[in-house]
Structures are given as structure tokens and as C-alpha cells.
Amino acid sequence: MSDDNGELEARLEEQEEFEPPAAFVEQANVSDSDIYDEFEENWPDCWERAASMLDWTDDYDQVLDAENPPFYEWFTGGELNASANCLDRHLEERGDQPAIEWVGEPTDEENVTLTYRDLYERVNECAAALREMGVGEDDVVTMYMPMIPQLPVAMLACARIGAPHSVVFAGFSAEALATRMNAADSEYLVTCDGYYRRGDPLDHLSKANEGLDSVEHETTTVVVDRLGDDGHGHELDDSQHDWDDLLADHEGAEIDPVDRDAEDMLFLMYTSGTTGEPKGVKHTTAGYLSWVTWTSHSVLDIKPEDTYFCSADIGWITGHSYIVYGPLSLGTTTMMYEGTPDHPDRNRLWEIIEEYEATQLYTAPTAIRSFMKWGHQYPDDHDLSSLRLLGTVGEPINPRAWKWYYQHIGDEECPVVDTWWQTETGGHMITTLPGVGKMKPGSAGPALPGLDAQIVDTNGEAVDPGRAGHLTVQKPWPGMLRTLYNNDERFVDEYWREYSDTDSEDMADWVYFPEDGAKVDDDGYITVLGRVDDVLNVSGHRLGTMEIESAIVGVEGVAEAAVVGGDHEVKGEAVYAYVIVEDGQAESDEFRDEIVTAVEDAIGPIARPEAVVFTPELPKTRSGKIMRRLLEDIANGDDIGDTSTLRNPEVVEDIKTTLDEE
Numbered sequence: 001m002s003d004d005n006g007e008l009e010a011r012l013e014e015q016e017e018f019e020p021p022a023a024f025v026e027q028a029n030v031s032d033s034d035i036y037d038e039f040e041e042n043w044p045d046c047w048e049r050a051a052s053m054l055d056w057t058d059d060y061d062q063v064l065d066a067e068n069p070p071f072y073e074w075f076t077g078g079e080l081n082a083s084a085n086c087l088d089r090h091l092e093e094r095g096d097q098p099a100i101e102w103v104g105e106p107t108d109e110e111n112v113t114l115t116y117r118d119l120y121e122r123v124n125e126c127a128a129a130l131r132e133m134g135v136g137e138d139d140v141v142t143m144y145m146p147m148i149p150q151l152p153v154a155m156l157a158c159a160r161i162g163a164p165h166s167v168v169f170a171g172f173s174a175e176a177l178a179t180r181m182n183a184a185d186s187e188y189l190v191t192c193d194g195y196y197r198r199g200d201p202l203d204h205l206s207k208a209n210e211g212l213d214s215v216e217h218e219t220t221t222v223v224v225d226r227l228g229d230d231g232h233g234h235e236l237d238d239s240q241h242d243w244d245d246l247l248a249d250h251e252g253a254e255i256d257p258v259d260r261d262a263e264d265m266l267f268l269m270y271t272s273g274t275t276g277e278p279k280g281v282k283h284t285t286a287g288y289l290s291w292v293t294w295t296s297h298s299v300l301d302i303k304p305e306d307t308y309f310c311s312a313d314i315g316w317i318t319g320h321s322y323i324v325y326g327p328l329s330l331g332t333t334t335m336m337y338e339g340t341p342d343h344p345d346r347n348r349l350w351e352i353i354e355e356y357e358a359t360q361l362y363t364a365p366t367a368i369r370s371f372m373k374w375g376h377q378y379p380d381d382h383d384l385s386s387l388r389l390l391g392t393v394g395e396p397i398n399p400r401a402w403k404w405y406y407q408h409i410g411d412e413e414c415p416v417v418d419t420w421w422q423t424e425t426g427g428h429m430i431t432t433l434p435g436v437g438k439m440k441p442g443s444a445g446p447a448l449p450g451l452d453a454q455i456v457d458t459n460g461e462a463v464d465p466g467r468a469g470h471l472t473v474q475k476p477w478p479g480m481l482r483t484l485y486n487n488d489e490r491f492v493d494e495y496w497r498e499y500s501d502t503d504s505e506d507m508a509d510w511v512y513f514p515e516d517g518a519k520v521d522d523d524g525y526i527t528v529l530g531r532v533d534d535v536l537n538v539s540g541h542r543l544g545t546m547e548i549e550s551a552i553v554g555v556e557g558v559a560e561a562a563v564v565g566g567d568h569e570v571k572g573e574a575v576y577a578y579v580i581v582e583d584g585q586a587e588s589d590e591f592r593d594e595i596v597t598a599v600e601d602a603i604g605p606i607a608r609p610e611a612v613v614f615t616p617e618l619p620k621t622r623s624g625k626i627m628r629r630l631l632e633d634i635a636n637g638d639d640i641g642d643t644s645t646l647r648n649p650e651v652v653e654d655i656k657t658t659l660d661e662e
């Protein structure tokens, strides 16, 4: 890791400290610092606290079954239903309170408010419709939908009948949809005709249909009519049903929530890893739901009377955990908006916050960096005093952006929670408790109560405070992924093999490795420095370099390709592709466009390369390994260090010159 180390150290930045605002602490859901000791002394029973926030139809017998690590089971023997926890239990007290406030993009269109009762009714109708279509318990239902209210309705309807959902981000390509439906053997798809983005009614169904063409089995599709007269004139075929017709057929239906075992799958979420094939992260009913409920309460400080706003997309884990399941489980009002923060203009988010008097804002550093670039006159023009807490997620936040957020959005009156977690962890892992801990811009904070995070060297030994190392989690937690769908072996290989004694049956010998670099300070505050594997973080979106490379080498005329992340002021990282063409292939702009299109087709516009650099060779070690770090240095315009271990050192200057010329 010596090679890694210098680079990680270089990413450390100066820090300062801020105390949580007194007015916030006074009302915080959690404000007693004893919670850290209590949870540690009482582990794993401390997690009963999270479980007790849910309604169970059958009590669990055991908090943790660690007989077969790393295949842990939580709250075993218990039964519950996630949709009942997000809906039914709130009806009596707050049936008329908004559950979802939805803001569509066109300003001349009415926004939608779904009260808890409305949402309950829609979910029941949808559950009845899905069941009639043949969806049974444990059938995976894929959703390929943008930010429209029908998405959470469909998710909760699936949860109600015990059918796991697999939501595919709407910005992903047709090919990405097909890969995920094939991998999950998913026979059902819920999608829509299109949606609005930056003023245009986008055609989504053509992309969905193209994906369906590559699905290897029979499918049934439900299509939401989002665009009405702005639609693209689609005709549905025999395997496709109109959402409104289906729900109307089941008007007033009530479907008993199915009792799910604590460990039954609630959903699958595909995410990127180091190989080309996406990983199907499996989350369970009790462990996941208790985790997101507890962290929504303790970290986001959500109360039922709040209007909570997370600007993420439900197509990613942040939206699952902290737009849908966590907030609704707590009975609060959760916001959803369609479109982007800069359309119709850069006031979009601030207008929404002002109009709905939002109490929390949870967003990504990449968005904050854009807001900074645009200037504080936009938020300054709006009354944001309803805000009580700010959060960030998805990538490291630089102290300058943190301070801007704290000052210009929070008016120095809102604590900022910088939450480190992953698709795999289900919910928050490392962050301050906003009513308890001081804040240090750039540092996420200590591990949450009941978690054991350590920074280690390659031998698994804890490194000294201030030094860069690998982040590890040394004890299991309820919200953790249970496995990779249909691939237990890859689950062990990807997350556990690095630092565990995999022959041991003792959980003390099993260590989870999230593939992030980090450092810890003397006070236990952890600064996450970024991925140490071949996964990129572009605008908080996770992309595998291998996925992009395989799309590029699939283009006729490409001999070899290497993809790395270069620093980017707003996106955090940007995709740089180095490409060797085959003999006779012209290194033309047209060919460059072809490569870019191939990446968009395989993954989606989010993976679009910032630069495609043609090169006669890639820098390789004598053993033939591509020196990715050198390619990163070149992308960043950094000094290239020692190239003497290269087989072909002369190539470095060539590539630099080509990139400079572009």
C-alpha cells in the first residue's frame, strides 16, 4: 500500500471545529453523549433500540445470529411488513398529513400531495394490480422510473406483497436495464412513458422497450403515463399495461400486508464494482428497515411534523433509505422533485424549501460545489429559515464547500451531518450525531454508536492517528447487505477476504472492507479519503472503470482502453479514457464520438468521458500491468514521479503531449 499511501496523505486537508448549535441540541432526537458507551457495553442488544422503532407482527427471538459469518442474521424469528410500517401504522394519527409532497418540473403543472391515506390507497391498489398480474412473494419486480410519485407507490406495493424490488436509475441505458433484469431473473417491469428534464419531455419508454428486447425471458410491463399530451405517441403491446387503468380496476382494494420474515429480502440494488458485472446488493426487511428508521431519527433528526427534503434520486440507495423507507417509517412528510436544481433557473431548490418550509436538506457535495459556483445570491434571495439540519452524502466534502453550505444555506444555525455510507451498508455508518458531537469540516465524524470502524494497514493492524490507511468495519450491523444476489462467493471475496480469517467461525475474525481509504484523528473523527479500488465517484455516482472499459473495447477499431478518474472541480471525479486504436483506424473526432456514444449506450450519460485520449501505448510495468496512477497523474496535470519501473517510460510524455493538445 506504500504507493497508495502517499496519495491518500496528499488528500488530507486542514480542519477546524464547530459546536452544534445550542437551539438544535435542545430539541434533538438524540442529545446524550452516553449513547456511545451504552451501545458499546450492550452490544449487540443495543440494536433492540432500532428494532423497537418498528411494528412487528411476530416478535424476534434473537438479536444477532452470528453462527455462520459473514452470513449474519438479525432479529431472527421476527415477522413484519415494511409497507405496514411506512403506512398502516400512521393512518390513525396522521392519515391526513402529507406523506409525499411532489414537485414536478413544468411550472404550469400542479404539484401533487399524497397524504398518508392517499398513499395507503394507491399502494393497496397497486399491490392488488401487481398480484393480479401474477407477481408472487419473492418475485423480483424491476422499476425503471424517474422521480415521479408512482415510484415510491410501486416500491411500497411490492413490499406489501413480499415481492423484492430492484430499482434501476432512470438515467441508466437500455443495456444497463437489460443486464439487471437478466441478472435478477426479473419478469416484471414498472416504467413510464417519459419525464421532464431541463424543459424537455424525455422519451423514456423507447429506452425501456429497447432494454426489454435484450431480456432473455418473458416480461410483463406496467407503464405510467407521465407526459400526457407531451408524450411520444407510444402504443402499448399485449404484455404492457397502463398504470392508471390497472389502478382504476382495483379502486378501493385493500391488500393485507404479507408477514415477512425478518431476514426476507426487501429489495435488490445493483451497484458498480471492480469487475464489469454489476453487483446485486441484497437488503432484508427487518435489518434494513430498522437501520434506516433509527438513523433517520438519530442522524437526520426527523420528526413526524417535519417536511424533510432529500434531493437525491430514488434510483440510488440514498433515495431508497432517506427519501422513501426511513422518512415514511417515521411518519414524516418527505419531498420529491422532478428535474434538476438549475431549471427553470438556479433558484429551484431554494424556492422549494421556501414554499414547503422544509426542515432538513440532505444533498451531495457535487451539488454544493455547483451552488457555490453559481453564487450565494440565489439562496440569499429566499427565506430558508425553516431549515434545522443540513446533510451531505456520496463523496468527501472539501472544507471550503462544507463551510459555504453551513454559512449560506444553514445561516450557521443548522448542524451539518457529513454521512459516510454505501449501497452495501444500507444506511449511515460514520457521521456525527448532530445533537451530540462537534463538527469538523471535511471529516465525517466518529462511527455511529454500536459500530466499530478502524483504519488499518495492509496487514490489518490499526494505523496511528493522522496516517492514511484502509477503512474497515470490525463488527456486523443490522443494515448490512446480506449477500450479493445469487453470488455468495463474490460477496465473501469482495468485502471480507482482504482482512478476515475466512476459515474462522468466530465473528471476531471477520472484517468488512468497504474499499475506501481514510484516516482517523486522536478524537476518533474519521476523514474518508476516497475509493482505493477501480471504482470512480462521478458527481456522487458510483461507476466501475471496468464497465466503462468494456464498453469502449467493444467499439470496432479499439485495440485497448484504460479508464481512470481525474479530479474535477464540480463532479469530484471525471472519466478519462485512454484508447489505443487498431492499425488502420483513424484517430478522428468522429471515432472519439463513437466511443463516447458506446459508453452512453452501455451505461448512461453519467459515465460520459470528459476526455478520450488516443495513445499508441499505455504505460505498463514490466509485468504488463497498466499503471493507472500514472494515467491519473496525467489527467490531473500532476507531476509524474518515478517512471523507471515502467517497461515503456517514453510513452508518458507522448500521452501528456496529446492531452495538452486537446
Ligand code: WT7
Binding pocket: 271, 316, 317, 318, 392, 393, 394, 395, 396, 397, 418, 419, 420, 421, 422, 423, 424, 444, 514, 515, 516, 528, 529, 530, 531, 537, 540, 541, 542
Ligand atoms: C461510496 C459509496 C452513501 C450513499 C450514496 C453513495 C463514497 C459516500 C461519503 C462521505 C466520503 C463518501 C465512498 C463510498 N462516499 N459517502 N460522506 N464521505 N465518501 O453510495 O454509490 O454505494 O457509493 O461513496 O467512497 O464507498 P454508493
